[in-house]
Amino acid sequence: MSRRLVLAAAQMGPIQKAEGRDVAVGRMVRLMETAHRRGAEVVVFPELALTTFFPRWYHEDLAEADHWYETALPSNATAPLFEAARKFNIGFHLGYAERTPDGHRFNTAVYVHPSGEVVLKYRKVHLPGHAEHDPTRRVQHLEKRYFEVGDLGFPVIRAPIGETSVNIGMMICNDRRWPEAWRVLGLQQVELVMLGYNTPSLNMENRGFEAHHLRVFHSHLSIQAGCYQNACFAAGVAKAGDEDGHELFGHSIIVNPQGEIMAQATSWGDELIVADCDLGMCELGRRTIFNFAAHRRVEAYGRITEQTGSVAPAEWAPARR
Amino acid sequence: MSRRLVLAAAQMGPIQKAEGRDVAVGRMVRLMETAHRRGAEVVVFPELALTTFFPRWYHEDLAEADHWYETALPSNATAPLFEAARKFNIGFHLGYAERTPDGHRFNTAVYVHPSGEVVLKYRKVHLPGHAEHDPTRRVQHLEKRYFEVGDLGFPVIRAPIGETSVNIGMMICNDRRWPEAWRVLGLQQVELVMLGYNTPSLNMENRGFEAHHLRVFHSHLSIQAGCYQNACFAAGVAKAGDEDGHELFGHSIIVNPQGEIMAQATSWGDELIVADCDLGMCELGRRTIFNFAAHRRVEAYGRITEQTGSVAPAEWAPARR
Numbered sequence: 001m002s003r004r005l006v007l008a009a010a011q012m013g014p015i016q017k018a019e020g021r022d023v024a025v026g027r028m029v030r031l032m033e034t035a036h037r038r039g040a041e042v043v044v045f046p047e048l049a050l051t052t053f054f055p056r057w058y059h060e061d062l063a064e065a066d067h068w069y070e071t072a073l074p075s076n077a078t079a080p081l082f083e084a085a086r087k088f089n090i091g092f093h094l095g096y097a098e099r100t101p102d103g104h105r106f107n108t109a110v111y112v113h114p115s116g117e118v119v120l121k122y123r124k125v126h127l128p129g130h131a132e133h134d135p136t137r138r139v140q141h142l143e144k145r146y147f148e149v150g151d152l153g154f155p156v157i158r159a160p161i162g163e164t165s166v167n168i169g170m171m172i173c174n175d176r177r178w179p180e181a182w183r184v185l186g187l188q189q190v191e192l193v194m195l196g197y198n199t200p201s202l203n204m205e206n207r208g209f210e211a212h213h214l215r216v217f218h219s220h221l222s223i224q225a226g227c228y229q230n231a232c233f234a235a236g237v238a239k240a241g242d243e244d245g246h247e248l249f250g251h252s253i254i255v256n257p258q259g260e261i262m263a264q265a266t267s268w269g270d271e272l273i274v275a276d277c278d279l280g281m282c283e284l285g286r287r288t289i290f291n292f293a294a295h296r297r298v299e300a301y302g303r304i305t306e307q308t309g310s311v312a313p314a315e316w317a318p319a320r321r
Numbered sequence: 322m323s324r325r326l327v328l329a330a331a332q333m334g335p336i337q338k339a340e341g342r343d344v345a346v347g348r349m350v351r352l353m354e355t356a357h358r359r360g361a362e363v364v365v366f367p368e369l370a371l372t373t374f375f376p377r378w379y380h381e382d383l384a385e386a387d388h389w390y391e392t393a394l395p396s397n398a399t400a401p402l403f404e405a406a407r408k409f410n411i412g413f414h415l416g417y418a419e420r421t422p423d424g425h426r427f428n429t430a431v432y433v434h435p436s437g438e439v440v441l442k443y444r445k446v447h448l449p450g451h452a453e454h455d456p457t458r459r460v461q462h463l464e465k466r467y468f469e470v471g472d473l474g475f476p477v478i479r480a481p482i483g484e485t486s487v488n489i490g491m492m493i494c495n496d497r498r499w500p501e502a503w504r505v506l507g508l509q510q511v512e513l514v515m516l517g518y519n520t521p522s523l524n525m526e527n528r529g530f531e532a533h534h535l536r537v538f539h540s541h542l543s544i545q546a547g548c549y550q551n552a553c554f555a556a557g558v559a560k561a562g563d564e565d566g567h568e569l570f571g572h573s574i575i576v577n578p579q580g581e582i583m584a585q586a587t588s589w590g591d592e593l594i595v596a597d598c599d600l601g602m603c604e605l606g607r608r609t610i611f612n613f614a615a616h617r618r619v620e621a622y623g624r625i626t627e628q629t630g631s632v633a634p635a636e637w638a639p640a641r642r
């Protein structure tokens with residue numbers, strides 16, 4: 001029996017600093033309605049989808065940033081998303097800033113069943129940026145200030161989406177550049193990676209060789225390689241456009257297990273892309289070239305878990321010259 | 322001071338089963354001469370560069386395959402390569418089948434200094450294919466029969482190429498599809514990955530969804546992602562064209578640390594591509610987005626070394642519905 005899934009990625013245009021959650025949530029409900037009309041069974045929203053990307057703003061006192069975080073889900077502000085899920089019988093993935101009852105702060109994503117129940121929660125592991133205000137930077141990137149490193153690992157769960165049971169995993173933004181994250185999901189037979197991001201078009205701190213025009217390429221390269229090498233689908237979903245004076249590059253994509261882009265957002269605003277995913281495509285790689293049990297050689301991978309940073313190699317000592 | 326390197330990748334056309342090493346070595350010496358005229362300081366040859374890709378031929382008795390292996394390097398047959406290296410003051414990378422004095426067999430590559438000394442040896446870790454004759458296959462792929470898994474890990478060494486000291490690592494063919502291999506090299510600050518391959522244009526055993534036209538894309542995707550995510554250059558060097566009735570896809574490339582293709586072979590024969598590599602480009606990634614010490618989270622990577630094969634995820638158990 002063919003296992004199929006109609007997957008929607010809901011790119012969002014910018015959310016300005018002054019805008020309340022009601023503005024974002026209203027736009028998301030409209031995107032869910034559109035997704036429903038397009039026959040989608042699940043819709044993936046970006047990272048930190050309820051607010052502006054606030055880690056670009058510095059607060060000396062963390063408590064002053066409390067208003068950027070959710071302390072409950074659903075809340076009064078997010079209840080319309082849960083209502084829309086039920087009404088349209090559609091699951092959704094949401095990225096948001098989480099503050100726990102005991103005061104921990106995470107960059108979090110959840111997958112919510114149409115019933116409103118949270119099926120899977122993930123907390124971002126690869127936090128980019130820095131923890132202290134850096135006066136040499138033109139733009140702050142304070143994720144290491146506002147969030148702790150995620151403490152849930154990279155979980156995968158098998159759960160229904162529409163009529164189909166799907167092995168679901170998640171990443172958030174910078175995680176997508178780290179092949180370790182993809183592999184930990186692949187080792188759990190992930191079939192669909194839900195992945196939201198907020199990535200600026202320009203590297204304002206560019207002190208080297210990175211060409212701005214390569215930034216979308218790098219994002220897509222990482223997602224496409226991750227899908228190919230782990231035989232899974234991914235929805236990589238962006239915020240896009242001018243957010244508080246900072247352009248986010250958008251270009252949300254849905255990628256198949258061959259690493260091909262099936263759908264791509266090309267606007268700078270709210271935009272829904274949809275792909276009809278045949279989950280049987282995940283099996284080819286697993287059975288053949290990426291049959292991990294047959295081909296992986298963990299005895300050669302020790303450094304990956306034994307050391308965090310890189311080490312300089314030995315110098316060659318010629319025997320004779 | 323700028324650290325630069327003129328790197329040549331010497332794609333080779335097919336080597337037929339009936340052809341002796343003298344034919345291949347003669348062609349390689351001409352490629353080294355061309356590389357010298359183009360100002361290259363190092364030339365990278367493919368995997369199993371001295372013979373046809375013999376793992377497509379079955380021998381019940383392994384000893385009948387002995388003539389495909391080198392037992393010494395240099396040998397009478399390969400001495401002209403070492404002479405050319407000295408004459409042109411050019412280092413070279415060579416892939417070959419190795420049989421050790423105590424009877425072990427490896428798919429091996431070496432980097433040879435212009436002096437003739439072997440600087441670095443690598444034995445292929447990720448052996449694709451199968452160990453026994455498979456009558457259901459149209460083409461055998463007996464790498465797991467003819468070679469043991471490499472026992473040298475993924476070594477990196479800092480050694481001179483021309484006037485520059487370079488952190489050199491190696492992979493062979495299928496290794497390039499495994500992000501673990503790239504990462505183990507990256508964790509040793511590799512700057513140049515030498516990588517030879519023999520990859521057919523058609524997957525003759527295609528029983529699923531792999532489109533033939535994606536095979537070059539998958540090869541390039543893996544190399545480009547590996548270079549980007551580990552901030553290194555690579556020379557990915559193919560055999561190309563119709564070898565004993567089996568087309569090899571060629572498309573050798575040189576890739577920079579931004580994942581960009583700097584040069585690409587586009588013929589089906591012997592072809593030299595050259596790129597002027599600024600090794601300073603390796604520093605940007607290491608200092609910023611891929612500063613491993615700052616950003617890697619090994620506590621979340623345990624599965625990569627703790628388990629070889631994949632495991633099925635838990636099923637979601639809804640609390641209420």
